[in-house]
Amino acid sequence: MPAEIAPPMTAPLLDVRDLCVSFPSRGRMIPIVEHVSFTLGERDILGLVGESGSGKSVTAMALMGLIDSPGVQITGSALFRGQELVGMPQKQLRRLRGREIAMIFQDPMTAFTPVYTIGWQIDEQIRAHERLSRKQARARTVELLAEMGVPDPARTADRYPHQLSGGLRQRAMIAMALSCNPSLLIADEPTTALDVTVQAQILDLIRSLRSTYGSSVLLITHDMGVVAETCDTTLVLYSGRVAETGPTEVLFAHPGHPYTAALLASIPPLDGPRPHRLPAIAGAPPAPLERPAGCAFAPRCTYVHDTCLPAPPPPLVPTGYDPLAAPQDDATAQVSAAAPSTQPVQFAACVLPAEGTPLPPRLTYSELSAGDEADATGFPPSSFAAGEPH
Amino acid sequence: MMMALLRRLGQTVFVLFGISALVFLVFFATPGADPTARIAGRNASPQTMEKVRQEYGFDRPLPVQYATMMKKLFITQDLASYVDRGELVVPEIARAAPVTVSLVCGAALIWVVLSIAMGTIAAALKGTWIDRGLMMLGLIGISMPVFWLGQVANLITQSRYHDTWLFSWVPGLGYVPLTENPWGWFKALVIPWIVLAVMFIGIYSRVLRADLVALSGEDFMRTARAKGLSPTRILLRHGLRTSMVTFVSLFGLDFAQLVGGGALLTEVVFGLPGVGRLTYQALTNLDLPLIMATVMYSAVFVVLANAVVDILYLFLDPRVRDAR
Numbered sequence: 001m002p003a004e005i006a007p008p009m010t011a012p013l014l015d016v017r018d019l020c021v022s023f024p025s026r027g028r029m030i031p032i033v034e035h036v037s038f039t040l041g042e043r044d045i046l047g048l049v050g051e052s053g054s055g056k057s058v059t060a061m062a063l064m065g066l067i068d069s070p071g072v073q074i075t076g077s078a079l080f081r082g083q084e085l086v087g088m089p090q091k092q093l094r095r096l097r098g099r100e101i102a103m104i105f106q107d108p109m110t111a112f113t114p115v116y117t118i119g120w121q122i123d124e125q126i127r128a129h130e131r132l133s134r135k136q137a138r139a140r141t142v143e144l145l146a147e148m149g150v151p152d153p154a155r156t157a158d159r160y161p162h163q164l165s166g167g168l169r170q171r172a173m174i175a176m177a178l179s180c181n182p183s184l185l186i187a188d189e190p191t192t193a194l195d196v197t198v199q200a201q202i203l204d205l206i207r208s209l210r211s212t213y214g215s216s217v218l219l220i221t222h223d224m225g226v227v228a229e230t231c232d233t234t235l236v237l238y239s240g241r242v243a244e245t246g247p248t249e250v251l252f253a254h255p256g257h258p259y260t261a262a263l264l265a266s267i268p269p270l271d272g273p274r275p276h277r278l279p280a281i282a283g284a285p286p287a288p289l290e291r292p293a294g295c296a297f298a299p300r301c302t303y304v305h306d307t308c309l310p311a312p313p314p315p316l317v318p319t320g321y322d323p324l325a326a327p328q329d330d331a332t333a334q335v336s337a338a339a340p341s342t343q344p345v346q347f348a349a350c351v352l353p354a355e356g357t358p359l360p361p362r363l364t365y366s367e368l369s370a371g372d373e374a375d376a377t378g379f380p381p382s383s384f385a386a387g388e389p390h
Numbered sequence: 391m392m393m394a395l396l397r398r399l400g401q402t403v404f405v406l407f408g409i410s411a412l413v414f415l416v417f418f419a420t421p422g423a424d425p426t427a428r429i430a431g432r433n434a435s436p437q438t439m440e441k442v443r444q445e446y447g448f449d450r451p452l453p454v455q456y457a458t459m460m461k462k463l464f465i466t467q468d469l470a471s472y473v474d475r476g477e478l479v480v481p482e483i484a485r486a487a488p489v490t491v492s493l494v495c496g497a498a499l500i501w502v503v504l505s506i507a508m509g510t511i512a513a514a515l516k517g518t519w520i521d522r523g524l525m526m527l528g529l530i531g532i533s534m535p536v537f538w539l540g541q542v543a544n545l546i547t548q549s550r551y552h553d554t555w556l557f558s559w560v561p562g563l564g565y566v567p568l569t570e571n572p573w574g575w576f577k578a579l580v581i582p583w584i585v586l587a588v589m590f591i592g593i594y595s596r597v598l599r600a601d602l603v604a605l606s607g608e609d610f611m612r613t614a615r616a617k618g619l620s621p622t623r624i625l626l627r628h629g630l631r632t633s634m635v636t637f638v639s640l641f642g643l644d645f646a647q648l649v650g651g652g653a654l655l656t657e658v659v660f661g662l663p664g665v666g667r668l669t670y671q672a673l674t675n676l677d678l679p680l681i682m683a684t685v686m687y688s689a690v691f692v693v694l695a696n697a698v699v700d701i702l703y704l705f706l707d708p709r710v711r712d713a714r
Binding site: 064066070094095096097098099102103105107110111112113114115116124125128129160162163176 | 517608609610612613614615616617618619620623627628631632635706707708709712
């Protein structure tokens with residue numbers, strides 16, 4: 001376990017190394033998350049993408065110390081501002097939760113206690129961490145709700161969760177999460193339960209948080225479109241392991257892992273001829289106990305060959321370099337002898353790049369980026385571009 | 391709100407009408423049995439039979455008979471028991487009701503407080519020996535029949551150990567009115583209270599624990615933990631408060647059926663002249679007017695308690711408030 005603590009000024013906000021989570025079942029330990037590592041800088045938005053059951057939420061819950069099933073094993077390290085989160089006593093964690101690290105959940109309907117008003121619940125969080133009177137807390141609550149774009153915030157604060165629409169509830173949820181100015185916001189599928197127009201509004205709101213609140217965001221989602229629209233960096237999880245990680249633009253342009261490529265290929269194109277059928281990934285992810293010894297994606301991969309199968313799973317290898325540092329050319333942005341001077345930024349857990357046969361860049365990349373230069377994240381969102389407001 | 395209450399009142403009246411009609415039909419309109427003979431009692435003289443038939447209108451059509459009965463029960467309140475030599479039934483119930491209410495309220499207080507404490511502690515310490523011990527105690531409480539427990543309590547406190555320092559304060563069986571002697575009232579009732587409450591403590595603490603454990607998997611409990619609240623606060627303010635919705639509906643029904651005469655066994659064992667014991671006597675003597683009256687009394691209580699629970703719901707669960 002690399003435990004050297006870098007000077008706090010240069011250290012990232014959150015540095016996760018080799019995080020493993022296993023749950024006991026019938027006398028065996030089932031590994032749900034295996035050796036996940038990532039870093040999250042100040043004011044960064046990191047997207048954690050994966051299918052259901054890929055270990056996204058478990059990773060987030062492990063960081064928050066919210067997993068309390070008996071016998072669960074969490075190993076590795078997660079440094080938050082130099083403090084080790086893994087194995088931190090609950091009492092100390094409680095002080096971080098809500099104040100330093102806040103969380104937004106998928107279903108805003110069930111995430112609020114049904115018998116109390118929204119305002120009461122936000123006040124509660126504020127007063128749990130700061131010495132404020134009821135009145136002061138309520139004033140902050142109303143202010144926060146207003147900033148989150150809730151109409152008539154003073155009256156909304158006095159309403160019960162079931163009286164609000166899904167979008168309003170999620171805004172209230174975000175207001176509650178931000179009520180103590182956390183430096184890290186973990187958003188666990190914040191838009192999944194919402195319809196597309198509201199989804200886009202909530203994503204706008206999350207994007208704006210880094211400028212208005214200076215928060216870093218760990219965004220968990222299964223929607224590549226949401227990632228493209230929102231995240232600076234992307235981490236693709238497959239079956240509890242990191243499949244690929246890199247800056248969103250680079251990763252979307254040149255997916256280094258066949259899984260990422262297949263995910264991106266299944267997004268409906270915006271222009272060009274309409275495909276008769278969207279390509280889909282055949283099969284289903286393996287159950288944690290039946291995970292292959294080698295690459296977990298091998299059974300579903302079109303590029304599978306002998307070197308993929310034996311253990312251990314392929315390590316992360318660099319596949320892409322910073323496109324801003326390297327010449328703006330597709331060929332040199334890929335792994336090649338032409339760009340050894342820049343730091344690698346994109347890594348994929350696949351044997352293909354090491355074997356000298358990396359995946360071809362996505363054909364649509366040039367078309368996509370040409371059509372959308374102004375946007376910082378660069379890519380028209382896939383599934384709900386039509387629902388974008390304004 | 392006003393509208394909801396009025397509607398609720400209308401429903402209550404309707405339900406009461408239904409119950410009274412049903413009870414009336416069962417006891418007075420069974421084919422092949424003359425209610426006159428049953429009311430007048432065994433070996434009644436022909437004059438008495440004639441008087442009863444006149445008084446209750448048994449020679450007239452059924453709706454009139456029903457109306458006469460209801461009038462005698464609720465308006466003139468002169469329904470009399472012939473078995474018991476003309477004792478008026480309604481005042482008899484009015485005398486018995488405070489006894490039952492005293493018994494049930496005291497027991498309810500004990501069982502609510504203890505079951506909430508036991509259930510919450512067990513849920514907080516889920517899986518530990520304390521949890522298992524408390525739930526085992528609850529199961530023992532449920533398994534002991536109240537009449538047996540009452541007899542054992544009497545045996546210990548009234549005869550076997552009555553002369554020891556521990557139980558010498560226990561008064562003889564019977565009831566002391568609260569207005570006459572509050573301390574005597576308390577002493578006479580404290581053992582019946584405990585005996586009656588034991589089974590309910592068992593049921594309620596187990597139900598509450600199960601409810602709290604189920605709730606701990608809910609999303610909002612996870613949110614509460616993610617907010618950085620203390621475990622005690624999460625359990626009490628978020629868990630227990632939400633469980634109260636189930637708890638109250640259960641409590642309302644049990645409380646009502648006990649006040650309506652369901653505490654019969656406890657009353658009989660401890661010699662308390664409550665509504666339950668009155669029902670018991672009426673049934674052993676086949677005293678039809680008294681049966682009619684006690685059943686109606688019990689129905690009124692159950693229906694009223696249901697209405698009260700519904701109104702309590704309005705305060706406990708905001709979701710119900712809006713559904714109306």
